[in-house]
Structures are given as structure tokens and as C-alpha cells.
Amino acid sequence: MDVWKRFGEKEVSHSMAHYLQTVATLKREKGHARVGDIADMLGVSKSGVTSMIRSLHARGLVSHEKYGCVELTPSGSLLAERTESSRRVLTMFLTDILGVQAQVAEEDACMIEHLVSPEVSVELLRITSFLRSDHPVAKQFRDAYHASPRSCAEHAPGACDMCGATCLRESLVREVGDAPLKVRA
Amino acid sequence: MDVWKRFGEKEVSHSMAHYLQTVATLKREKGHARVGDIADMLGVSKSGVTSMIRSLHARGLVSHEKYGCVELTPSGSLLAERTESSRRVLTMFLTDILGVQAQVAEEDACMIEHLVSPEVSVELLRITSFLRSDHPVAKQFRDAYHASPRSCAEHAPGACDMCGATCLRESLVREVGDAPLKVRA
DNA sequence: CAAAACAGTTAAGGCATCTTAACTCTACGC
DNA sequence: GCGTAGAGTTAAGATGCCTTAACTGTTTTG
Structure with missing residues (x-):
């Protein structure tokens, strides 16, 4: 019912997740994460970083002393690692299994x-x-899957047990004429 | 580099996608979509709906005359259908193939x-x-996959070509002590 | 060690999305 | 055909996340 609303209630927002990952990366690569480095890496202003740090600090995800370096707390570190792992798994799945362009x-x-x-x-x-x-079934899969149809055959409404009334694939790829949709400002 | 920033530049936001889907659903189920129905279905206030309609209208996704019904434009309708299809495909994949709880x-x-x-x-x-x-390989997959290990074997850093230094699975499931992370306000 | 260069912060403001409160329409019952 | 209930709108305010401009603190260097 209201699952969609929990979008804004995730433990961290999209931005926050990227700030945490950036701090982790900087720590790993340079030994420390400074406000300016974070700003450069994320392409945001330093003041934006300062205020996000305040917000992450309030959630117990980072510590930071004025004019000093930013550190991840244990929870912050966990979240950064989890997000990073999630990204790696997703990317691998999408490229290696689904064969989507990198x-x-x-x-x-x-x-x-x-x-x-x-x-x-x-x-x-x-x-x-x-x-x-190298499980035999995995090998067979790779061969058979790459030869499998890229779309469901033309079918009457209801003929395909996945699609239902309208072909899912059609609705996923159809464009409105040639006019690209207006992008958000 | 800055892919993460394009999060806010998607053609529609999370909220917008759900408003569009709601209008489509109401239109299908009741023949029309009124502000109050949308508000009820989404669990938001009517004034919130009014202002979101303004925003969707500015993007050419809905039409609406004061005190009247909300209609999807062709682009709005396309977007609603695409989102709905995407959700159906995702749900099916997650339940039927990955075996994740509904x-x-x-x-x-x-x-x-x-x-x-x-x-x-x-x-x-x-x-x-x-x-x-009912492709033979698909059948074999279903049998073999359900018997496959749920986690990678204990392995030394670098032993697993997917995991690298730390086991991906570990970082995905590990909790910080028993303390649940603070949820966003 | 002082001045300049650089790093970081604060303040003020914009945009998206939501809220509540107060107002304005519309339409139905009589 | 008018009054009122209820549907819808506007206005004002909150929050999250970003910006620029101006200020403050730190570090380098001559």
C-alpha cells in the first residue's frame, strides 16, 4: 500500500550512500578524506559537503572535527561496504549474466x-x-541462453503467461513518436 | 564519474512514477481519476496531489482542468505503462527465478x-x-540451482574471483552488533 | 613571522515534495 | 434555486539537498 513512501525512509538516501562510499574510497586511496576531496570526487560544492556531513553525523555514520578529516563510524563503514558490494554484485550480474553493455x-x-x-x-x-x-548446467545455460529469443513471439492477449494483455517487452521499449521525453529540470 | 547525480535527473522521480501509475490504475478501475482518489490511494494529502499535478502537467505528462478529472497524456501513459511493466518483470524475476520472498x-x-x-x-x-x-536447460537449471550453495565457501582473500579481498556475501549480510541502524527521520 | 593562498564554514536562497489550515468551488437535497 | 457538505485549491511552512557569496581558520612561503 504505502511501500512507495518508504523510499524516503531508507536508512540512507542515494546521496548519502555516495558520500559514504566516497569517504571510504578516499580513506583507502589517500589515507584520509577531506571536505575538498569529497567535493571534487562527487562534483558538488564544499559547502554541500559540509552540510551533508552534518546530516551524516546526526545519523551516527561519520565523525568529523572542524577543519579536520572525515572518518566513518562502524555503522557508516558497514553501510559503505554494503553499498559497494551491492553495486559490484549488480554490475556483475548485469554484464556477465544478462549481457548488458558495461x-x-x-x-x-x-x-x-x-x-x-x-x-x-x-x-x-x-x-x-x-x-x-563451471557447473555443467551453467555451461549449458550460457550456450542455450545466448541462442534464446530476445523477445516473446507475437502473441495474442493472454497467450503468454508472463505478458498478460499487452506484451511486456513492447511497453518497455516503446517510445512516444520520436520525441524524447522532457527531462527533469 | 557523476552518474550518481543523474539520479535527480531521471525523466520522472520516484514520486512522479507512482502518481502516474495511480492515475492509470484509477482510470482503469473506476473510469476516472480524481484528486481525492489519488490522495487516498497514495496516502498523501489532497494539496500534495494538486501540487504534484501541476508539476506533472508542466512536464506534459497529465492534463487536468480545475476541479475536474486528471488524464494521462500519451507520454504520461507510456511512462505509467513502462513503469508498471518494469515492476512486473522485476517482481517475477525476484520471486520466480531468485526465489526471494514475495x-x-x-x-x-x-x-x-x-x-x-x-x-x-x-x-x-x-x-x-x-x-x-520448458526448455530442457531451464529445467536443469531449476534443479541444479536450488541445490547450489547459498554462499561461497570459506575462502582466503583473492581465492574467489567474484569476491576479491572480502567476501561479498559477508558484507551484504553483516549487521553492526544488534543495534539496528537509525532510520531516516 | 606575516601575508598570501588555500581549505572549510556559515548564511541565504532555490527546488522538490510533503504537511496543515483556510479558503473556494460544485453539486445535491430539499 | 439555494444552502451546505464535501471536493479541490491556495498559502505558508518543513525537510532534504544543492548552490553561491562571504567569512574564518590553517598552512605555506619568502
């Missing part, structure tokens, strides 16, 4: 990494390792 | 439906129909 895979993974539940991430990891393995 | 699958699908690119949705549809089909 750039699209990375963009999609970036968008949804923090929204996918651990349950689903774990299952994605499982199916990805299974289908990449 | 409730979790629906929540995750609701969160990410509008963020998944058509390319990925189409491939998800393809793999889902393939693995649900």
Missing part, C-alpha cells in the same frame, strides 16, 4: 545499489556465481 | 522500478521467460 550496467547499478535489499543482493550473488561457474 | 520482492521492485533502464528490464524479461520455460 556502461548501462554501471549506470543502473549506481542508481539502485542502495535500494536493493540484502536478501536480493545475496541471491543475485548466488545466481551470478552459479551461472559463471 | 513481500521483499515487491518492496524492492517498488523502490527500483522506475530506475531500471529499458535495456535491463528487457533482459530481465528475457532471462525470466527463458528460465521459466
